[in-house]
Amino acid sequence: MGLILTIVALALLLPWAAAPAARRLALLLPPREASLALTGAAVLLAGGTVAALAGLFHVPFLAGLEHLPLSGVVARWPAVVPVSCAAGAALAVQAVRLTLRWRGHRVLLARAWRLTADATSDGDLLVVAGKDAEAFALPGHRGRPGRVVVSAGMLSALGPAERAVLLAHERAHLRGRHHLLSAAVDLAAAVHPALARLRADLDYHLERWADEQAAAxxxxxxxxxTAIARAALAGSPSARRTAGPLLSVSTGPVPQRVQALLGPAPARPTGRRARAAVALVAAVTVAALLGAALAYGLHEYVEYAARTLRAHGTV
Structure with missing residues (x-):
């Protein structure tokens, strides 16, 4: 049983080491690649966590599949049932957290569509009345295509060229389906607490991705x-969202985004930065896949141990 717990402990601890590596990797990559790297790392690490817990939860059942009486397994490994129950409880908590998080996303999306029901439509643009300066990308919902939502207050706060930047920014969110990447990392964070910090990092890189497409x-x-800075300053505090399906021009650390736009366009790393990026990619990938591999190894070990016990007549 000690080896089993060691395998599971490794799988559960891996995200604490891999998440900081994923964040460092994102800083070396252009915004698009950084967003995809963070999303992939979060999903793989969360999947490894779930796989390890599921493997631990199934230990008594695996023994049963080998035609071993549970009483004999418990006599050999007294902690098997309590540990399996703890893993099952953790999986249940994760399932509840995932369900609530996903439902929260859907409720927020449905509410946003209801609030824009009276908006003036102009192609993919919905203009809502009001003095508050707001703008966000509204993903499609129940067969309706995504829309860019902008308040009259935001339009009046920007000049013509700045409005073009704003609309291009929000359209980039819709075109890139950035809300799906945000939702994936948000759900992964509900599985393992080590992944929570990746949510804010992803918000920043998604906004940088849209910023660069708007600049282009x-x-x-x-x-x-100038447009990003002015839109963020004009925006109401309620518009400064951090995570969720409604990505706004005011999301993330705006000063860093503005500073990045005042510099050269991002390029893929070369030289030492490229080597560092490759090393971090390898580290994050290995850590993410190792969780699933450990869960598979757990399954194989239990079957092997059960066969050995039966062969020696221990149970």
């Missing part, structure tokens, strides 16, 4: 930086 659309990085 208007072919003027300085105008894009």
């Amino acid at each position: 659309a208007v072919a003027d990085r300085r105008t894009a930086a």
Whole structure:
């Protein structure tokens, strides 16, 4: 039983080491690649955690499949039932957290669509009345395609060129389906607490991704930086969302985003940075896949131990 617990402990501790590596990797990559790397790492690490807990939960059942009486297994490994129950409880908590988080996303999305029911439509643009300056990408819902939602207050706070940047930014969120990446990391964070910090990092890189696409659309990085800064300053505090399906131009650390737009366009790392990125990719990938591998190894070990016990007539 000690080896089993060691295997599971390794799988559960891996995200604490891999999450910081994923965050460092994201800083070396352009925004698009950084967003995909963070999402992939979070999903794989969460999957490894669930696989390890599920493997531990199934230990008594695996022994049963080997036609061993549970009483004999408990006599050999007294902690098997309490530990398996603890793993089952953890899985139940994760399932509840995932369900609540997912339901929260759907409720927020449905509410946003209801609140924009009276908005003026112009193609993919919905203009809502009001003095509050707000703008966000509204994902599709129940067969309705995604829309860019902008308040009249936000439009009046920006000049024509800045409005073009704003619309290009929010359209980039819709075109890239950034809300799905955000939801994936948010759900992964509900599985393992070590992944929670990746949510804020992903928000930043998703906004940087949209910032760069907006700057490319208007072919003027300085105008894009000015528009992002002005839109964020004009935005109401309620518009400064951090995570969820409604990605806003005000999300994330705006000063860092503006500073990045005032510099050169991001490029893929070269030289030492490229080697560091490759090393971090390997480390995160190995850590993420190791969780699932450990769960599989747990399954194989239990079957082997059960066969050995039966062969020696121990149970």
